[in-house]
Amino acid sequence: MQKLAIQGGNPLRGDVRISGAKNAALPIMCASLLSADTLHLSNVPDLHDVVTMRKLLAQMGVAIEVGANELTMHGAHIDKLEAPYDMVKTMRASVLVLGPLVARFGEARVSLPGGCAIGSRPVDLHIKGLQAMGAVVSIEHGYIHAQAPGGRLQGTKIFFDIVSVTGTENLMMAATLANGVTVLENAAREPEVVDLANCLCAMGAKIVGAGSDTITITGVEKLHGAAHRIMPDRIESGTFLVAAAATRGNITLRDTRADILETILEKLTEAGAHIRVGQDEIQLEMSGVIKSVNLRTAPYPAFPTDMQAQFMTLNTIAEGSAMMVETIFENRFMHVQELRRLGAQIDIEGNTALVRGTPKLEGATVMATDLRASASLVIAGLVAEGETVIDRIYHLDRGYERIEAKLSQLGANIRRIK
Numbered sequence: 001m002q003k004l005a006i007q008g009g010n011p012l013r014g015d016v017r018i019s020g021a022k023n024a025a026l027p028i029m030c031a032s033l034l035s036a037d038t039l040h041l042s043n044v045p046d047l048h049d050v051v052t053m054r055k056l057l058a059q060m061g062v063a064i065e066v067g068a069n070e071l072t073m074h075g076a077h078i079d080k081l082e083a084p085y086d087m088v089k090t091m092r093a094s095v096l097v098l099g100p101l102v103a104r105f106g107e108a109r110v111s112l113p114g115g116c117a118i119g120s121r122p123v124d125l126h127i128k129g130l131q132a133m134g135a136v137v138s139i140e141h142g143y144i145h146a147q148a149p150g151g152r153l154q155g156t157k158i159f160f161d162i163v164s165v166t167g168t169e170n171l172m173m174a175a176t177l178a179n180g181v182t183v184l185e186n187a188a189r190e191p192e193v194v195d196l197a198n199c200l201c202a203m204g205a206k207i208v209g210a211g212s213d214t215i216t217i218t219g220v221e222k223l224h225g226a227a228h229r230i231m232p233d234r235i236e237s238g239t240f241l242v243a244a245a246a247t248r249g250n251i252t253l254r255d256t257r258a259d260i261l262e263t264i265l266e267k268l269t270e271a272g273a274h275i276r277v278g279q280d281e282i283q284l285e286m287s288g289v290i291k292s293v294n295l296r297t298a299p300y301p302a303f304p305t306d307m308q309a310q311f312m313t314l315n316t317i318a319e320g321s322a323m324m325v326e327t328i329f330e331n332r333f334m335h336v337q338e339l340r341r342l343g344a345q346i347d348i349e350g351n352t353a354l355v356r357g358t359p360k361l362e363g364a365t366v367m368a369t370d371l372r373a374s375a376s377l378v379i380a381g382l383v384a385e386g387e388t389v390i391d392r393i394y395h396l397d398r399g400y401e402r403i404e405a406k407l408s409q410l411g412a413n414i415r416r417i418k
Contacts, residue, residue, distance in 0.1 A: 006381030012249035020230035032073035033100035037225030099174030106151035155180030202226035309376035335373035
């Protein structure tokens with residue numbers, strides 16, 4: 001099993017290019033199931049989850065040509081309407097094949113998903129939405145089996161009890177080929193949802209309201225081919241910015257977007273960072289005292305749960321104390337015990353963490369428990385005295401493209417070991 005070994009103490013300096021967004025690439029890849037024509041995607045990140053999704057779609061019959069951060073996908077010869085357990089268990093996003101398959105072929109059989117063990121993320125919102133669109137859905141031997149009577153879903157109004165990104169994406173894709181108009185209320189507003197909608201519109205879908213809490217989709221008979229560039233990864237952007245702030249560095253992110261990072265940039269400014277925003281780039285310099293920042297996670301456009309762990313590491317070495325409230329996932333403080341091994345002072349009560357800043361962290365061997373927890377431990381290793389070894393970094397490879405190479409080019413002393 002691979003590990004990362006980090007010798008702390010080096011400020012991050014220089015330029016780094018931000019990869020395409022994992023959380024946009026995965027649903028957009030599933031959009032290839034909606035058309036018999038060719039979908040060409042660029043700025044696709046080279047990640048383990050993307051490879052897993054490629055394998056899953058190829059197993060269904062999607063022909064895929066792989067280039068340098070590019071995918072050309074042909075959905076003309078799909079002959080298997082099933083996503084098996086062995087493909088789905090490692091990646092929750094696999095459930096995103098459900099809506100497109102039922103929409104285009106009238107049927108799908110998809111294993112209940114897996115992914116990071118950060119809390120309950122039920123798929124009942126997806127199922128209720130498809131049922132509202134006329135699908136007959138049953139759970140059989142751990143599989144979701146959905147069928148559209150007459151072979152086509154029906155447009156309807158769907159209200160989400162809780163905001164769900166994958167639920168919004170799945171039902172938005174399903175509605176593109178449904179008969180009539182579908183209205184999604186209390187829909188997710190994340191930029192990745194907008195990116196998917198932009199791709200679907202390029203394929204001929206009729207969607208308005210993406211980015212708001214009400215999305216209206218008018219079904220069409222079929223979708224055609226298109227070319228689409230995946231948006232930059234806002235969580236990778238935020239992670240590198242926090243790493244630079246924690247190490248008191250000076251870095252410039254290339255190929256990113258400041259407009260999708262507003263809450264993150266606000267909190268970094270509050271922590272004492274100097275930030276300059278240009279076209280497709282963000283520069284951060286941290287030269288003074290790091291100040292503690294309180295935060296509360298919530299659906300977009302509020303502070304993202306995927307950045308909570310990274311900011312917790314920043315707070316461990318900041319001046320003062322901070323309250324951090326996690327409202328999205330109930331198990332998303334699993335990195336706390338590992339940060340304590342490095343000397344962090346963190347108390348947990350329910351969904352709230354009290355982080356008291358300490359003058360220094362000390363290197364130790366720690367274990368990654370999920371994707372974003374892995375990133376928080378990398379940042380901690382960059383600032384800790386001595387060597388930090390991070391075990392189980394396969395989590396990290398699910399969501400960060402060549403992270404040790406990018407950090408090395410910024411001056412970090414980091415290497416991958418077996």
